[in-house]
Amino acid sequence: MSPIVASIIKGTVALLWVVLNALFLVWFERKVAAWIQNRMGPMRVGRWGWAQTIADGIKCLMKEDIIPLAADKPLFVIAPMVSVASAVLIWIVIPFGPGKSGVFSDLPIGIIFIAAVTSLSVVAVFMSGWGSNNKYALFGAMRGAAQMISYEVALVMSILGVVMLAGSLSLQDIITRQTEAGILGWYLFRQPIAFIIYVIAALAELNRAPFDLMEAESELVSGYHTEYSGLRWLLFMLAEYGHMLAWSAIAASLFMGGWTGPGLGALAGRIPAFDLFNYGIWPYLTGFFWFAFKTYLFIFLAMWLRWTLPRVRIDQLMDLGWKFLLPVSLVNIAATAVLANVWGWYAK
Amino acid sequence: MALTQEREITVNMGPQHPSTHGVLRMIVKLDGETVVEAKPDIGYLHRCFEKLAEQKTYPQVITFTDRTDYLSAMTNEWAFVLGIEKLLGIEVPERAEYIRVIVAELQRIASHLIWFGTFSLDLGAATPFIYAFREREVIYDLFESISGGRLLYNYFRIGGLRNDFPPGWKEKVLEFLEYLEKKALPEYHKLFTGNRIVEVRTQGVGVLKPEVAIAYGASGPVLRGSGVDWDLRRDVPYGYYHKFDWQVITEKAGDVFARYLVRMREVEQSIKIVRQALQGMPDGEFLGKVPKVLKPPKDSEFYVRHEGSRGEVGVYLISDGTPNPYRCHWRSPAFVHLQLVEPMAIGWKIADLVAILGSIDIVLGEVDR
Numbered sequence: 128m129s130p131i132v133a134s135i136i137k138g139t140v141a142l143l144w145v146v147l148n149a150l151f152l153v154w155f156e157r158k159v160a161a162w163i164q165n166r167m168g169p170m171r172v173g174r175w176g177w178a179q180t181i182a183d184g185i186k187c188l189m190k191e192d193i194i195p196l197a198a199d200k201p202l203f204v205i206a207p208m209v210s211v212a213s214a215v216l217i218w219i220v221i222p223f224g225p226g227k228s229g230v231f232s233d234l235p236i237g238i239i240f241i242a243a244v245t246s247l248s249v250v251a252v253f254m255s256g257w258g259s260n261n262k263y264a265l266f267g268a269m270r271g272a273a274q275m276i277s278y279e280v281a282l283v284m285s286i287l288g289v290v291m292l293a294g295s296l297s298l299q300d301i302i303t304r305q306t307e308a309g310i311l312g313w314y315l316f317r318q319p320i321a322f323i324i325y326v327i328a329a330l331a332e333l334n335r336a337p338f339d340l341m342e343a344e345s346e347l348v349s350g351y352h353t354e355y356s357g358l359r360w361l362l363f364m365l366a367e368y369g370h371m372l373a374w375s376a377i378a379a380s381l382f383m384g385g386w387t388g389p390g391l392g393a394l395a396g397r398i399p400a401f402d403l404f405n406y407g408i409w410p411y412l413t414g415f416f417w418f419a420f421k422t423y424l425f426i427f428l429a430m431w432l433r434w435t436l437p438r439v440r441i442d443q444l445m446d447l448g449w450k451f452l453l454p455v456s457l458v459n460i461a462a463t464a465v466l467a468n469v470w471g472w473y474a475k
Numbered sequence: 476m477a478l479t480q481e482r483e484i485t486v487n488m489g490p491q492h493p494s495t496h497g498v499l500r501m502i503v504k505l506d507g508e509t510v511v512e513a514k515p516d517i518g519y520l521h522r523c524f525e526k527l528a529e530q531k532t533y534p535q536v537i538t539f540t541d542r543t544d545y546l547s548a549m550t551n552e553w554a555f556v557l558g559i560e561k562l563l564g565i566e567v568p569e570r571a572e573y574i575r576v577i578v579a580e581l582q583r584i585a586s587h588l589i590w591f592g593t594f595s596l597d598l599g600a601a602t603p604f605i606y607a608f609r610e611r612e613v614i615y616d617l618f619e620s621i622s623g624g625r626l627l628y629n630y631f632r633i634g635g636l637r638n639d640f641p642p643g644w645k646e647k648v649l650e651f652l653e654y655l656e657k658k659a660l661p662e663y664h665k666l667f668t669g670n671r672i673v674e675v676r677t678q679g680v681g682v683l684k685p686e687v688a689i690a691y692g693a694s695g696p697v698l699r700g701s702g703v704d705w706d707l708r709r710d711v712p713y714g715y716y717h718k719f720d721w722q723v724i725t726e727k728a729g730d731v732f733a734r735y736l737v738r739m740r741e742v743e744q745s746i747k748i749v750r751q752a753l754q755g756m757p758d759g760e761f762l763g764k765v766p767k768v769l770k771p772p773k774d775s776e777f778y779v780r781h782e783g784s785r786g787e788v789g790v791y792l793i794s795d796g797t798p799n800p801y802r803c804h805w806r807s808p809a810f811v812h813l814q815l816v817e818p819m820a821i822g823w824k825i826a827d828l829v830a831i832l833g834s835i836d837i838v839l840g841e842v843d844r
Binding site for chain 2: 434
């Protein structure tokens, strides 16, 4: 298979993965919200309303394609695509399972790639905000640019602690390094401060409540996507959930050992027939199960926070980012460096 | 075209904006995110209540009062009825007075609950909104079983009430109060009051000094949130409020959080009042002896003040001796409070403007009438 064909297949699979998950996530979020709020959530389309998102998606596709007269047309049209592109591109380096076949492309600079690609979503937000030629959209975009750039600094700084311990920028390496010391090797336990900073900063980066300032409904109507409807709005939603999925997967990979976890093959010592689970497709299935499970844990956490907390104000958000998270993450890096040198077990 | 650089940007908030509580339009000038000017533009919900009242007989006007502040219909009806009773010297049976206190305080609870919900939504928290509406629904069910209506009741009559309440109603109310006090309110406080984000969003924001509040004619929770100890239920007594043991709630700070606390603690006081009223309620008539056609003396006029859920509801009527009022003026607290938004919001961020607007609890039906 030529590399080009392989790339196209991989890209399609990544896109499909994001789309299918987004379909599920929208339904899941509505169900979680309903559960938190003592409601039923969608119940009409299919059993437990499972097809609700599909119905909504079809509705959006069939809507009139509206581009405001005063909008900057090329920017307005491209922005949602850029947004989706950045959400899909992250998946290139995230491992679903063990080894080279468990990941689309195990780049040795995986973390840097992620940081670079996610910065693209700021561009999309700004393009849509500026291109819409709408004051609310512009406000949302300005907020988005300020927020995402300042939180990306803290985010990358928090990941740096993990990278220092793992000694590699490749996500596959980071995951395998964690498993060497069992569950205590998870960087969740070795880098707790980095983990907390990561969760806060990722929520801000994702533009999820309590940091959903760039689409703050009560202030900015819908923020940067105020003027969007139909398919383009759908693409923004797809990108939003795609990003949430990606950041949750990265959290699972960096802090909770990613796809690693006990499979049925571990029982082979007691039940010899289970040895079968150590070969062929089974390790991948087990890996995928643990990967999805851990990812969805983080997604649930994000949803839980969203439906519980009010929104912070823009200046408070910037204060938190620059005056608290960044200094703490710097201290964390210094502490990690010292600890890794003086305490053998820690660096192992 | 010469390049001009303007620091300020004018944003048109509303009339269709998620957090203007109906159809209010704010013309906001912003310097970056900071509010420089915030002018409310009202009138999108004007329904000619005052003019319409001139065409109707006094009992017919009661139905319109429901529709001014549609979240606090019972207290509005009471305000209107109260004035005519005073003017004509109509005696209200004791039982009716008790029931009036009960429904008015339940209405106050319902209104404050909705306020709590929408205010939390203004701050970006969607869940307390649903919780508050869940509890409010129970009150609306209770009102439905006594009046047939869920939002607009037409329950008060000049000289009493339309009907007594059905059997079992008293127990249902007590059960609900128990639930509200023991379960719902602590849940709200856990979810919202102690929340750090709520604190930083509301404390110190939009401070209203007591002298400013008085100068602008503020009343109700907005005034009491600024530390002014003034409640018409106690200071200009009407009904049977003097018979019950309750307190006027005030908070010193005058910020958004103080106004929030005042309302939440007023709910507790209302629970207390309803309990006492249910306990001490005598049997008897629910409607006094009232002439078939009400004709206040020619050229008589009166102004009656009433503590509504949002503040002082004032009714000013002039009679020309016919069964219809010659002039009817409705003083609505939300209209007065809306003027306070600009002085409170200047210098704060646009997100604070929304919080401040939410904290004064406007109902546009009442502002525009």
